[in-house]
Amino acid sequence: MSQLWEQSIRVDLERFANEGLHRKLTAVKRGASPYLTLQGRKMLNLSSNNYLGIAEHPAIIQAQIDASLQGAGAGASRLIVGHDLQVQELEEAIANFKHTESALVFANGYMANIGVLSAILSPTDAVFSDRLNHASIVDGIRLSGAKHFRYRHNDMNHLETLLCKADEQGVRRKLIVTDTVFSMDGDVANLSKIVELKKKYKAALMVDEAHAGGVFGPRGEGLCEHLGLAVDVDIHMGTFSKAFGSYGAYIAGKRVWIDYLIHTCRSLIYTTALPPATIGSIRKSLDCVQEADGLRLALHEKSDYFRSALQARGFNTCGSSTPIIPILIGDGAKALAFSQKLAEHHIMAVAIRPPTVPHQTSRIRFTMMANHEQAMLEQAVDKIAAIGKELGVVRHV
Ligand SMILES: Cc1ncc(COP(=O)(O)O)c(C=O)c1O
Known part of the structure; x- marks a missing residue:
């Protein structure tokens, strides 16, 4: 009986992989910090919901x-x-x-x-x-x-x-x-x-x-x-x-x-x-x-900068008006490839795919933190734009 279970579970897992919907747990250090560590590498963290940066207060x-x-x-x-x-x-x-x-x-x-x-x-x-x-x-x-x-x-x-x-x-x-x-x-x-x-x-x-x-x-x-x-x-x-x-x-x-x-x-x-x-x-x-008025202001300023910079590079930011700033990719496998290329450039931003989002609306979801360094965000935008062009997500840089 358990063999039957395992067989059908394997079939499902293979299907997830074939559809670009494979998921795995990735161990990081300090995931709520502006920089995290992944396999010994320091990465700019654009995926945490620690918006005000106070998890380490x-x-x-x-x-x-x-x-x-x-x-x-x-x-x-x-x-x-x-x-x-x-x-x-x-x-x-x-x-x-x-x-x-x-x-x-x-x-x-x-x-x-x-x-x-x-x-x-x-x-x-x-x-x-x-x-x-x-x-x-x-x-x-x-x-x-x-x-x-x-x-x-x-x-x-x-x-x-x-x-x-x-x-x-x-x-x-x-x-x-x-x-x-x-x-x-x-x-x-x-x-x-x-x-x-x-x-x-x-x-x-x-x-x-x-x-x-x-x-x-x-x-x-x-x-x-x-x-x-x-x-x-x-x-x-x-x-x-x-x-x-x-x-x-x-x-x-x-x-x-x-x-x-x-x-x-x-x-x-x-x-x-x-x-x-x-x-x-x-x-x-x-x-x-x-008491975090200053942090709230910094968060919104950084979010406004990052969103408009991505829009100026041709990305569809899905109606975002908050510190959650997605870029629409569509295909799940392409979103995953985008995220992997970002990681090669020391940027942590995960691909969000179905069933978390509707079919063909896979995306990279960036989140801003009040204590992100502006210079790092500017560098990140350049890298995101270059990858977007390479993968055919946007036409120009
Ligand atoms: C809109 C919304 N509601 C509820 C939750 C669940 O909250 P928690 O992570 O505390 O379980 C989340 C995210 O995790 C969320 O994004």
């Missing part, structure tokens, strides 16, 4: 060390004895940061999304989700069994058509869910229109600010706060693993939502609480992010 590391002295693990789930006083204090600080009544810490963004969506939605509800939303949103919706209406990426007419359709079907409750910054395209949701539609069709709204937290907003609250729309959001989700340079995630909103999650959210209830060290580092990074 001495104060955050020290807070993590101090908190770790309480023990290596939390020892229990939140509803047993894993709800340490420090967790409570952190959740109050998050609610204050997000200007909401209440907040909950989760193990990570994936667990927050699958847990929350599967807890609040039932098969009689309808959920409206952008086609490019993160996989954890898709998985949470699937787990819930709710009627799943996927609207074309950022297509507000399509969203409205689907909202009407659900009303015609007599759906009881409606939820719109969207990433605020899309993780593979680096573009942003049309939040003002989404809020308008949410009000018109009496839906609730959940936003995933994973890539916007720390990056947008006067104190790094996220894109909704930046646009003055945070009050119109019912469920705010964000992670501490990207611009916050740490690990974990939060859900913030009115107390009634949070109370409901404490009763029903399986990825909160049936898992051990985060270790004290992680809680300590999140608490410190929350302070650092709020």
